[in-house]
Amino acid sequence: MAPSSLLLFLVSSVPAMLAAGEEDCPTVSVACGKVNITFLFAIVPDEMTETSCGLIGFQVRCRNNNPYLGYNNRLYGHQFQILDIFYNNASFLLADVHKLQGFNNSASEKCHAPTNNSSNNLGLPFSISPNNQNLIFYNCTKPLLEEERWSRGLVETTCGNMTFVRVAGRSDGSGSYGSYFLEGCSSTVVPVLARYGHANASNYKELISDGFLLTWEAPLKSGIFHSSN
Numbered sequence: 001m002a003p004s005s006l007l008l009f010l011v012s013s014v015p016a017m018l019a020a021g022e023e024d025c026p027t028v029s030v031a032c033g034k035v036n037i038t039f040l041f042a043i044v045p046d047e048m049t050e051t052s053c054g055l056i057g058f059q060v061r062c063r064n065n066n067p068y069l070g071y072n073n074r075l076y077g078h079q080f081q082i083l084d085i086f087y088n089n090a091s092f093l094l095a096d097v098h099k100l101q102g103f104n105n106s107a108s109e110k111c112h113a114p115t116n117n118s119s120n121n122l123g124l125p126f127s128i129s130p131n132n133q134n135l136i137f138y139n140c141t142k143p144l145l146e147e148e149r150w151s152r153g154l155v156e157t158t159c160g161n162m163t164f165v166r167v168a169g170r171s172d173g174s175g176s177y178g179s180y181f182l183e184g185c186s187s188t189v190v191p192v193l194a195r196y197g198h199a200n201a202s203n204y205k206e207l208i209s210d211g212f213l214l215t216w217e218a219p220l221k222s223g224i225f226h227s228s229n
């Protein structure tokens with residue numbers, strides 16, 4: 001690192017990693033398809049596997065005019081498509097492409113319902129917004145009685161009569177879904193924003209592809225990060 005930049009962050013007293021990263025971050029807004037990518041988000045060129053900008057920003061891959069979260073394929077592997085970013089209130093809309101593809105019977109892989117809670121895949125600095133509703137997917141070891149499905153509002157998925165989905169309402173923040181437990185079934189929680197009113201479990205594919213809302217926490221509130229506004 002050049003001595004001049006060393007001096008810079010000594011003066012601004014920002015941790016070395018952060019200051020070192022910002023040098024290479026684009027400062028202008030770059031469009032990827034319909035989404036404008038600007039700081040704290042930064043597009044990382046496809047051929048790059050390492051980037052210094054990414055140390056502070058949220059790395060984005062732009063592939064076929066679709067922005068994906070994460071520069072490192074090993075980390076997210078084009079799993080999360082960014083549908084929209086709301087810079088004014090530090091939140092963004094993501095679609096979990098992998099969960100959607102799981103339902104695709106025509107693909108080489110067998111149809112499978114989601115098995116990993118979305119919250120397992122996304123940690124700090126991101127938080128899943130309480131504005132979302134939640135779908136719960138069940139993979140059961142035996143078919144459920146019509147009666148039980150009806151009373152619990154369970155909808156069969158395209159993966160056959162052992163997998164079901166229902167709406168679990170908005171998360172209360174406690175992360176507890178104990179009352180949604182079904183004996184003999186594994187359950188997976190998938191948030192959906194359901195912007196157009198109450199979520200209907202029958203529309204689970206559309207709901208997943210319409211995305212869920214996350215908020216982010218800026219790594220540092222510091223003058224060196226912002227000149228605009």
Ligand SMILES: *[C@@H]1O[C@H](CO)[C@@H](O)[C@H](O)[C@H]1NC(C)=O
Pocket residue numbers: 029031034035036
């Ligand atoms: C993206 O930025 C361009 C240029 O600043 C602007 O014209 C356009 O409306 C923006 N698009 C969105 C979706 O905000």
Ligand SMILES: *[C@@H]1O[C@H](CO)[C@@H](O)[C@H](O)[C@H]1NC(C)=O
Pocket residue numbers: 086089091129131213215
């Ligand atoms: C941020 O603003 C957008 C658009 O104005 C809105 O759709 C979204 O729900 C807001 N995010 C939060 C966390 O309230």
Ligand SMILES: *[C@@H]1O[C@H](CO)[C@@H](O)[C@H](O)[C@H]1NC(C)=O
Pocket residue numbers: 100101104106107
């Ligand atoms: C499912 O697979 C078909 C053919 O491979 C593809 O055209 C379609 O986009 C896929 N759908 C999803 C949701 O991945």
Ligand SMILES: *[C@@H]1O[C@H](CO)[C@@H](O)[C@H](O)[C@H]1NC(C)=O
Pocket residue numbers: 111112113114139140159160163
């Ligand atoms: C249900 O779970 C079993 C055991 O983990 C798995 O083999 C099967 O593929 C799953 N079925 C669906 C439709 O997801």
Ligand SMILES: *[C@@H]1O[C@H](CO)[C@@H](O)[C@H](O)[C@H]1NC(C)=O
Pocket residue numbers: 115116117120121
């Ligand atoms: C869930 O996803 C996390 C993060 O990608 C991974 O480490 C974990 O093994 C997954 N768990 C299951 C049960 O697939």
Ligand SMILES: *[C@@H]1O[C@H](CO)[C@@H](O)[C@H](O)[C@H]1NC(C)=O
Pocket residue numbers: 143160161
């Ligand atoms: C569930 O699906 C299997 C295979 O498609 C079928 O043989 C079985 O009759 C179905 N069971 C019920 C209760 O619908």
Ligand SMILES: *[C@@H]1O[C@H](CO)[C@@H](O)[C@H](O)[C@H]1NC(C)=O
Pocket residue numbers: 115116117120175176177187188189
């Ligand atoms: C997903 O969340 C549900 C409800 O909180 C829990 O019962 C289940 O064990 C979780 N599964 C994984 C793979 O974390």
Ligand SMILES: *[C@@H]1O[C@H](CO)[C@@H](O)[C@H](O)[C@H]1NC(C)=O
Pocket residue numbers: 200201202203
């Ligand atoms: C949910 O959607 C299905 C299929 O479109 C419809 O038959 C059903 O009445 C809807 N349920 C509610 C509660 O709106």
